[in-house]
Amino acid sequence: MALYVQKFGGTSVANPERIEAVADKITKFKDQGHDIVVVVSAMSGETNRLIGLAHQISDDPSPREMDVLVSTGEQVTIALLTMALQARGCDARSYTGDQIRILTDSAHTKARIKDIDVSSISEDLKKGRVVVVAGFQGVDELGNTTTLGRGGSDTSAVAVAAALNADECQIYTDVDGVYTTDPRVVEKAQRLSQITFEEMLEMASQGSKVLQIRAVEFAGKYHVPLRVLSSFVDGEGTLITFEGEHKMEQPVISGIAFNRDEAKFTLVGVPDIPGAASRILGPVSAANIEVDMIVQNIAEDKTTDFTFTVHRNDYQRVSKVLNSVSQDLGAQEVRGNSEIAKISIVGVGMRSHAGVASQMFDALASENINIQLISTSEIKVSVVIEEKYLELAVRALHTAFDLDAVEEQV
């Protein structure tokens, strides 16, 4: 008999029928004798509908009032799900973020959780009740309604699980787990039964958007076992574990992430003087543009080439900034390219295995794929290639790192 915090996202509660299916699922767990706390998002589409109403009224609505507005979405879901549970003879009770006092800072629309008072949840659980909590929302010290930012319901669930010291925080979503790579690109992609938090973070930030990064970080910090499962298909999902608990004979690479949302810029012939890099990136960051990879090689003939990647949507803005920066710096040329893709291999196993990077480069070379940029971290190697080779490259790497058969090996 365990205590589970189960989070159901917007598509899982999109309409009354799906809410009833979720209630069936919860009732089954409850009947097995488990204690259940449920965290829910707004019905899918509802948050956008509310934001649409706000934008009909104001181009720049105040963050405080946006939070008052959009937090109604989750409030509707908790009431409906609680009704559905009660209609199944399952004692249940709903709570808004304010009512269980999910205390946050006052950074409206992107608040951070400071504390949760679980006393009323614990009392309800003792009485055998299922507790249904509105995700995404909280309250600040002054009693103002706050929200955690888009996708914040995952974070709410992890925070509630941490505060209750739950046995597992289960994130129900529309995929049945974390895969070695996107199954739409590689048919032989396999669901991972386990993945470490560090790997999950690298996979998530690289574009495998199963879980909100913040929720994963939070779960890692508070040592909350996290599991990703499907709302619609029964299965074990993927358990996100801590490295020490990982199995022996860990595969070197757990997964392959990729991303075609980036564009690449190179300043060619930048004078090799101290401060050049910051004179380039300073104006970029001042324009609120996020930079991903940054690569600079050693200088030759007192000049160097400086390359970085940004989100593809920022292409035009970055071009403008760089043209003026380039003149100031006396660089030879600015080259931009948005037809690129980034591929990363991720695995805690690579820490102890030499040669992972060269194995990656070999696999790409044998398909005649040229590597434009390379960047590495402790558990990740990323390369930038021409976009048209993306699928070919991902499939080649998936095979090269024995991922096609991961499940059979377990």
Next chain:
Amino acid sequence: MALYVQKFGGTSVANPERIEAVADKITKFKDQGHDIVVVVSAMSGETNRLIGLAHQISDDPSPREMDVLVSTGEQVTIALLTMALQARGCDARSYTGDQIRILTDSAHTKARIKDIDVSSISEDLKKGRVVVVAGFQGVDELGNTTTLGRGGSDTSAVAVAAALNADECQIYTDVDGVYTTDPRVVEKAQRLSQITFEEMLEMASQGSKVLQIRAVEFAGKYHVPLRVLSSFVDGEGTLITFEGEHKMEQPVISGIAFNRDEAKFTLVGVPDIPGAASRILGPVSAANIEVDMIVQNIAEDKTTDFTFTVHRNDYQRVSKVLNSVSQDLGAQEVRGNSEIAKISIVGVGMRSHAGVASQMFDALASENINIQLISTSEIKVSVVIEEKYLELAVRALHTAFDLDAVEEQV
């Protein structure tokens, strides 16, 4: 410079355009130097949409969860209206029922207000802010969300006005005031510039549904001056006053109310024995049927006729109850009639004027309208007539009591 509490109902805030029109109106008052607290309902249709969702999930949703659900309607409106005010450069702040602590009992879906903490409203007003409060909702001692029942936003507005000792509570609605009678029936019906609370209560309960009765009672109890105005047309509306403040030369009759929602039942030949009336009405009230008029005349030949009216929707149920009651009592016959109408003349002036009732009966007789039932209270005379004569009767009475020209006399 006055302090006004202004309440805008669902049709006044039905969509973003109307919310912006309300914001324009409020900004104008604010610019005149008044302090404004606004109480709003849910956008029209929203409460029904939410109730519809609940009924897709449960035939008998728990009242606690219904309150969690439907209270989101007003929360959406306060956020949107506050955004609209801010977009006009008008400093404003929204509050849910919980946030300003509209403390109620725990009777979910029909809670009663016990107390309001106006300290934060007062502080905001001092800072020059418009305060926007969610109507219809409150919070109980345990922190549960409650609602006041349909139309409860009027009551919220009056309660806030009472707690703030406001100069006036202004109820904006889709009519421009209280009329001598329904203008759809009598073309010459006139807007009353004033009406007393007692008259308003009689008019409202008789079918002139401009204001929730509970709000009027509440305003009377706490001596809150109440004004009914149109959201869409400029004008003075109707001020609801206390009798002592009424003008001299008060017209005898202020208005004519009518109602075609009733049905009439008569038990003929009821033995004239003690307890007969309660043996008739006991089973009716046990079946949760509300009775309006009750008339019994003196007995003849040791039997009497017992007549009462109920809502027309209850006709079938009452018939069943009475057939068994009639047998038990040994009454001769049960007669039911749903083709009736009730007409009432209302006015505090009739207290000091004899002959009002006879003037009424004369007017009806001169049109050859037969009176089936008569019932009177201190400031009201009601009659039941055949439904087909309703319009004719109302017009005749409107003229007979000089109401066609009320406005010219002022």
